Amino acid sequence: MIDKLEFFIALAREEHFGHAAETCGVTQPTLSAAIKQLEDQLGVMLVKRGSRFQGLTPEGNQVLAWARRIVGDTHAMHDEMRAARHGLSGRIRIATIPTALAMMPRLTTPFREKHPGVTFSILSRTSIEILSLLGNFEIDAGITYLDNEPLGRVTSVPLYSERYQLITAVGNPYSGRETVSWAEVSRMPLCLLTPDMQNRRIIDQHLSDSGEQVRPTLESNSMILLFSHIRTGKWSSIMPLNVAETLGFAEPIRAIPIVEPDASHSVGLVTTPREPNTPLVAALVDEALSLSRTLRAEN
Template identity: 70%
Template sequence: MIDKLEMFLVLARERHFGRAALECGVTQPTLSAAIRQLEEQLGVMLVSRGSRFQGLTPEGQRVLEWARRIVGDARTMREEMRAARKGLSGHIRLAAIPTTLAMVPMITAPFQEKHPDVTFSVLSTTSLQILALLENLEIDAGLTYLENEPLGRVTSVPLQIERYHLVTATGTPLSDRETVTWKEVSNVRLCLLTADMQNRRIVNQHLSEAGVVAEPTLESNSMIVLFSHVRTGRWASIMPFNVAKSFGFHDDIKMIPIVEPDARHTVGLVATHREPFTPLVSALLHEARILGERNQVQ
């Protein structure tokens, strides 16, 4: 039944028989037959069908919750047995919001030094998508904000405190200041992350509290794109200090703390809460705690 539940998870995610079959590496008739066999075993209809996928039935939604739990436990069991035979090995799938990407090597590098048979893939995405990917068992862990929006049932490890700076080129408005206020920041030409990013929602919130509105003339979901535009001297941006610093210090770039308020937000590693964790996730959480302690994040 496990293989059929795994196919059902993919179908629920893709919402299309053809794409789900491709993802599972089987033909569409094989996938359809597996779903029908699962329905026969459980005695309920799981999928509303017409000429195409029309969604899950109420029973299908409930089975989806069980499938995530059962498939997750089965994968944990297989990984534990593999670790018992061969030591820690395998692949870890990470997703990270753009402002945490520079932090990823602080975890992956020491982890892989200790466990050289483990490989990684890293996806850049939004905080909401990270939670959806965790729920659907598509990633093992994510790096995101911990305090601003509901996380659901996850295990979290604080890694770093974000403090916000105006990042601007030398010789531009406000570049000679020791500090700037959120209200003053609204008066310069800004490039910011797109509205679907939690960082942007945080920036909007602090600007709104200062009585102003963010009106960027350029938006991107990439911090590299934003920093590249700052370097032209035509734009400034609002970035966490650690992110701006990761691009390297340049004489032509100024990073000015934004005050009133001196806003701080915690970012960290999140993983779906389960007991026990897979050996890989357990080791990853351990590495994250070492980093958090090094950064003195409480």
């Protein structure tokens, strides 16, 4: 039954019989037969029939929610028994918003020192993608904004508050300032993250609240590319200070706090609400709580 549920989850994710079979390491006829057997066992149609995948039936969507829960709990049980025998091991899959990438070593490094048998897979994704991956059990945890857009059903651990700085080259008209307002920043040639990033939507809102329209002259989903353009002296950007410092913040680049208002947004760890958690996720949550206490003490 578990194998059939895993095949069904893969089909719902891939929306293609051939691709789902490939991800599961079986042939397409094997996967199709398993889905048909699952339908026979449950007594309902799960997939809209046709020459191609046409979506799930209403009953299929109900079963999908149960399948994710059952498969997740089964994997958690196996992980807990393995941890009891051999100690914590395995791979943790984390997706993070781009502006939190600079903080990740403060979470992963002490975790791995405590649990050397654990490895990490870390992806840079938008906040919307993170919630989708989490809901589909394709990642174990995410790092995202906690207080700006709806999160749905997740368990969260606040880590730090993201505050915004004008990142600009020395020689810019504002480079000698101690602070700069959002209204002043809005009139500069800006390079910003792409609109699919929640960081960009947050910045757009603060710029709009200042009474100005946002007119970035360059957009990218790469923080490194943005920073390389700042270094030319022709562009400025808006970034959290920790990102600029990690990317090599130094002269001739300046980071100037943006005020009026001094805006901040909470960033933290999110996981699926499950009791008990898998041993890996439980240990990660413990590490996140420890990091949260450390960051609060530093600030």
